[in-house]
Amino acid sequence: MDFEAAPGEVHALLGENGAGKTTLSNILTGLYRPDEGTIVLFGESVEFNSPRDALDAGIAMVHQHFRLVSPFTVAENVVLGDHRDIGRTFLLRTREIERRVEDLSQRYGLAVDPRARIWQLSLGEQQRVEILKALYQDARILILDEPTAVLTPQEANALFETIRAMAEDGRTVIFISHKLHEVKAVADRVTVLRRGRSIATVPASEATPRSLAALMVGREIELGRQNGGRAIGAVCVELAGVWAQGDRGVPAVKDVSLAVGGGEIVAVAGVAGNGQRELAETIAGMRAPIEGRITVAGRNLKGGDPREAIGAGVAYVPEDRLGTGVAPGLSVASNVVLKSYRKPPVSRGPLLLLRKIREVATSLMERYDVRASGPDVPAWQLSGGNLQKLVLAREFSGEPVVLVAASPTRGLDVAGIETVHTYLRSAAERGVGVLLISEDLDEILALADRIVVMYEGAVVGERDATSATVEELGLLMAGGEESV
Amino acid sequence: MNNSLLVVVLASGIAYGTPLLYAALGELLAERSGVLNLGVEGMMLVGAVMGFWAVQRIHAATTLALLGAIGVAALAGALMALIHAFLVVTLRANQIVSGLALTIFAGVAGLSSYLGNDLNLARAPARHQFQEIFPKSFQNWPVVGPILFGQSALVYASWGCVVLVALYLTRTRMGLNVRAVGESPAAADAMCVNVTRYRYAHTLVGGGFAGVGGATFSLSITPQWIAGLTQGAGWIAIALVIFAFWRPTLCLVGAYFFGAFTALPFALQGHGVTVAPELFQSLPYVMTILALVLVSSRAARLRFGAPAALGIPYVREEG
Amino acid sequence: MRVERRLEQPRWLSLAVPLVSIVVAFVFATIVLVATHHPPLHTFRRLFDAAFLSNGALSETVVAATPLAFTGLAAAAAFRMRLFNIGGEGQLYAGAITGATVALLLAGAPSPIVIGAMVIAGAAGGAVLAAIPGILRAFFSTNEIITSLMLNYVVALIIDYLIFDSHSYLRDTKGFQASVFPQGKILPNEASWSSWTIHGLALPLGALLAVLLAVALWGLYAGTRFGFEVKVIGDSARAGRYAGMRTRRKILAVMCLSGAIAGIGGASQDGDFRHQLDPRGLTQANYGYTGIVVAALARYNPFAVVLVAFLLGGLQNAGFTLQGADFPNGLVGVLQGLILFCALGGELFVRYRVRFDRRRTPAPEPVS
Known part of the structure; x- marks a missing residue:
């Protein structure tokens, strides 16, 4: 499979379940090792042996199932595992961390109180915490795995704005989805995956939902409906x-x-x-x-x-x-x-x-x-x-x-x-x-x-x-x- | 005044509570990392016997000998905990069964007695023991004298440990990591916190604390080696951790509370009141059950309950 | 190194693992003995003799094994539903208290009636005690492990209170012995449980009851609706609820069943062996905790529980017989612990397969 994304780009990975989206992102985040082939990051060939390598290289992922510690505060979750700068100090500098989290959340429109505990938050807010985690780690590449599945449409729109803001900052956002209209709405380019292969990469502005769907399934999908025609009883x-x-x-x-x-x-x-x-x-x-x-x-x-x-x-x-x-x-x-x-x-x-x-x-x-x-x-x-x-x-x-x-x-x-x-x-x-x-x-x-x-x-x-x-x-x- | 019931009970409650406190602090650290270790009693006994052995064998000034003995006791406890850690962290064995096995292996009918017997430790008083460190004149002060100044160095050291553990858990980065490992190892792992390493480290330190708790018996309270001298203190320590809602400072309060219950019937006897000691001795257990029921609701569990991943082996999901 | 879940567990493994565990445990024990200058072979030989070979050893082993079989079955019964009843210890005491009380109350009645009443009372005593953690678990979702553990100590103290610190009905206040050291009333002759001697091997009624219970338990879990429900709920409580099972009632029922089995073990202590309520004897024996170990070693199979109880009973009997200056004290506990450690470690090889390779390749996902 070949796949590339540029800095400052929102790149959508589109594919059905089982098309290889998740496996690809697991390879990018160091959870799996590729059997063959290489990952080239900003011009340098890299090899990830563990999730930590990927994180250090600036790749962060927001999973569908959040990996948050529910009794912890937002700030505590964000700083967890951080090993640079003030994350390295022996003592936790809670105030400083909370201030930084607040700054980040304002800059990217991720409204969430850094002192709130995770279990008090809605799913949409929890997702913002996950994104904050990635931003706090200075991730240059963010992978979002079907991020809108748990969002209301308003929340999804707010997320799209955040994604745009991150891209304007020069970060790369890889947006995994199987929803055509979302991909059209937010992505610069779309790579369609099918059965573990990248089928095509097209600019989002040129794609139509119909053409994307055809690429995704591998044939013209029939929008013909098979409903009706049954007798409806009591x-x-x-x-x-x-x-x-x-x-x-x-x-x-x-x-x-x-x-x-x-x-x-x-x-x-x-x-x-x-x-x-x-x-x-x-x-x-x-x-x-x-x-x-x-x-x-x-x-x-x-x-x-x-x-x-x-x-x-x-x-x-x-x-x-x-x-x-x-x-x-x-x-x-x-x-x-x-x-x-x-x-x-x-x-x-x-x-x-x-x-x-x-x-x-x-x-x-x-x-x-x-x-x-x-x-x-x-x-x-x-x-x-x-x-x-x-x-x-x-x-x-x-x-x-x-x-x-x-x-x-x-x-x-x-x-x-x-x-x-x-x-x-x-x-x-x-x-x-x-x-x-x-x-x-x-x-x-x-x-x-x-x-x-x-x-x-x-x-x-x-x-x-x-x-x-x-x-x-x-x-x-x-x-x-x-x-x- | 210093013979009044309250003062006597408080002073001896602190003395009796100290081994509980050490063991509970250790168990707390292990449990905060998600490892339930029911082998506390066994680790305490091995700590007690090895600490006592060290004090009999180290020929040095009292302070040095006792320090060495505490070190040996901690090491022995940690070594016992290592077995548990290997089984439950690396081999992902059932934590309850492994903990019980540790108690049987190291406990009254096991290694501690084996060692006590083999090293010929029974029936000899300790060559050195922990004694009150403040001069008698301090101890004669009304009320605070016996309570605050009539204690051995182990008591004061335990206060330091409580403060250290409390600060460690709430104020340090490693403390944050260990709490994350105990609450949600998957989240911690995703943020590159080494779950295995944290669980090992805290189980071992926990065992060390249990060993010191055991040595508190053989070097201060008893002070000699008798097989099974802890008499179930390890189990009370496990109860104490729950009773204290996994908070070090509450462990201190709870330990003295439980210690006082042990001391109360004897103190009452001194005042001519006879009550069945069993009544008071059973209170810690009953109160622990009540505390557990109180934190059973979902909302309370998130704030005061056990670490969410306690007792659950961690396997990274890779599909 | 990678550890992955086995898709199929070969049958030979479930036999090989315990056997290898025992061998490895003895190897470790040899190291301990050599390190402390005891002749290992000689020591093991004496242990084995005292447990199974010497005159009357087998009968004594049965005596030691009977309570372990009861507490082992109790633990196994609860574990089928992934309930950790570690209160077998206390439930055994409770059964001993109620059993002895009934025996004293019914003094003079025909023996079969007294014995029957003791069994029922013992079961009831254990069940009532186990119902406490059962109710707390079922209705307040309180962890049953700690509550049942705490109750062990409460009942141990109650038993002490009854004999040492009160003038209870169960305490002997008249006899000569009683004036020297407090003890329980001797139970009437009618309350002595029958025993049978076959080729010099004494089989107490309790041992036979334990075997019968093992068969019944196996049948209950293998072939009845109740057992099916227990297995489903144990595997996934949500699936049980989804299928319309009364999960709370089942939790309570299984805890009571488990407690009742341990309780009969307590009554058997009164009727078969001790013939009085014997606080020191009961609380120092740790039947309950060893029972959990027995159940774990037997991998919660009722028949294996009986077998393992017999083996560990042999060890305990030998340890007891050989107590003395020339035999390493505490060796029995060390051995028991080692066997269990090895069995726990070996369990890994039953459930998982260990593969050594550097490459991480994704396993096919059953569900994404």
Whole structure:
């Protein structure tokens, strides 16, 4: 793979999941060593043996998952590991550090209080701390890995301004993304990656979302929609005025009312962190509603009890596959019966019928094409796509009334995504109501019959999929006016 | 006045609390780096026996002999901690099991007794011991005399250690790094703090402190070698760290508090009041449980709770 | 050097690792003995004789192994759910207290009834004590490791109080012995647990109970819905909740189960061996802590627990028998510790594969 970026440039790396974006950045930050080839930094060939080498050479990365110490203050996090100048003094010069952090944050428009503790901050603020860390280390090259995934549109715009300011300072910003419009908005040049190769590098001003998409996928993508054409049956799940608390103790779901009919695919669109995950968990019983009513197939749920939801016919594909969707250390067979172990044919009274479990697992693995070396291998060994197939297989086998799927294709490769889409469509064809939660508008437009947009925990708009446009939905997701 | 209950309890509470304080400071350092070491009792006993051995064998002036003995005790404790560190940091073994194994290996039925027996240390009084360093006239001052001036050098040294450890953790760069390693090794690693090195160093220093705590028994409180002379002080020290919310200064308060509970029943007996000593002795444990419950809520855990990565081996994620 | 997780754990490893651990531990112990001028072979020989070969040694080993089997099973039962109940020590005391109390209360009743009541009371005593850390863990998410550890000391003090510092129902206040040194009341004859002698090997009821419990525990975890739930929650509590399992109730149930097993061990101490509530004997034996070591060595497999308890029991019995001037004191603890260290180190080779190469190549990621 060849790739180059100039000082003062914002260079976007565009590619699908698994295209090699993350691996490339891991090589640049010294986490992996390249098998072959060299890294040339400002005209000098360098070799990184550890993350420290990369950091010393001026390369810093802001990961998708922040690496912050949550009980520490912003200033403490920023100065952590610093070994130059006042970072080298034996005693910490807290005042001085805080002053410097304050200076930096003002210069680059990264509003955050240096004395605040990380756990008090929103995700957007935490990201600013990560960028401050890099700036404090005098990073000349910053790599941002999908930085907008956790941001509201306003925050994203503020971030773009910061990125521009950093570039004007002569720093290089490498911006990793798979969102076309963002790349257009912020980058000078775009390098498109596909299956570990750099396909092309084009100036952003000359690229169109369509041309980029074609490069990214390797063929003209069909924006043709395969939705519609199914008969929509009676309402199978209905939410009326549902409120639920988030993990931070403030309401994350606010007065949500929606209904899904049998055979219908309703998508919930929104930027991550706007209450969609909490909404899904509330329907699945993982989270107790503080107000409102959830009705599944005419049955009122008390809420907050997954077993009740399962009994009512709610199938749930959680966002966190490994750890919630499956018990990673247990065998594939055990995970197949994770929800059905209480009932015949796999158990009799208090006893489990182990042979029966293997039989059920083997046949299900075959039917849903779950590829593993056998039903006894632990689930963590499966690839992302096979893991998701396993979860879907189990959820479908429970003959659900409604299926709630939270980001079901995140992190999957193209083939995996297509399989999941096929499964979701076939579920709808069998009359199951599907509630799809996704941040990916392309996916939503390809699958959904109806689209509900969530912003800050509330439903801010509803559109018919056949007439909705990306621009319109994007505006709603950004908290724009309903009337537009 | 100096025989009043309060003064006696406080003075002896400080004396009894000192070994707890040393051991707790050590455990605190290890835990702040994310290593739970349940082998404190074993490390204390080995420190006690080796410190005592040194004082019997070093032929030098009292001060030198005692200093040497403390050094040997610290070294012995650190050596024991090294086993634990190797197992849990390098080999990523389960910290609880390894700590318990260390207690069994080094404890009453293990190495400390083996050494005590083999080096022929039992049934002989210490040739040198830590004594009150202030003259009697100071000690006769009302109230503060026995409490502040009636103590041995180990007590005053422990105060210095508390201040040093507290300043180290809050004011120095290394302190910041070790706290980061204990809270979020991944974050520390990303910023190039060497997690392994920090964990090793603090586990070893922790063992050294435990060794000194043990030597406090064999060179000051008892002062002789008896197998198992710490009588569970190591476990109280572990409790103390939790009770003190992982803060060195609170360790000091807690240690004297716990020490006073040990001393109280005997002092009361002196005043003609008989109470079951078990009642007071069990209080530290009960209070530790309560303290743990108090810091169990999410919000409290972030401020007062255990280091987030305590007990969890660190494996760098490389996919 | 790189350490990576094994995709498959070869079966032979789970047998080879403990065996190699024991061998390596003995090598280390040899070094210790040589360094301190003891003849290693002779010492090991005497140890082995006293543990398994000499007259009556095997029966004594069973006596030493029985409580370790109980506490080992207790630790293993909890660990299946990744719960660290290190309160087996205290739960054993609790069982001994309740067992002895019931035995004294029921004096005069038919022996099987008394024995049965002691087992139930012992189990109940241990379970109630274990319920405290269980409730705290389930409802306040308080770390069970420290709470159960702290309770060990509280119960040890309670036991001391009952016999040394009070005029409790359990304390003997009349006998001649009692006037010299405080001790517990001798339990009535009906409370003596039966024992069977086969070819000179005395098998106490407690030992048989421990074996039965091991079988039951294995069955519970391998073949029942309860065991399935425990395994799922132990692997991932969120997955358990997602599947509709009552995670809090399960935590409590498993802690109580674990405590009950240790508690029966306490009752067995009363009924099988000591025939009185014996504070010093119980608190100095460290059955609970050694039990955790037993469970860890057995890799939490109930049958292996029984086997390992027997081996470590042999060591303890030998250490006890050989106590004296000519035998290195504390060698048993050193050996036990060394075996465990080696087993812990060997565990690395079961879970991970160590590869020596300089290149870092990214492993294929299961999920990004």
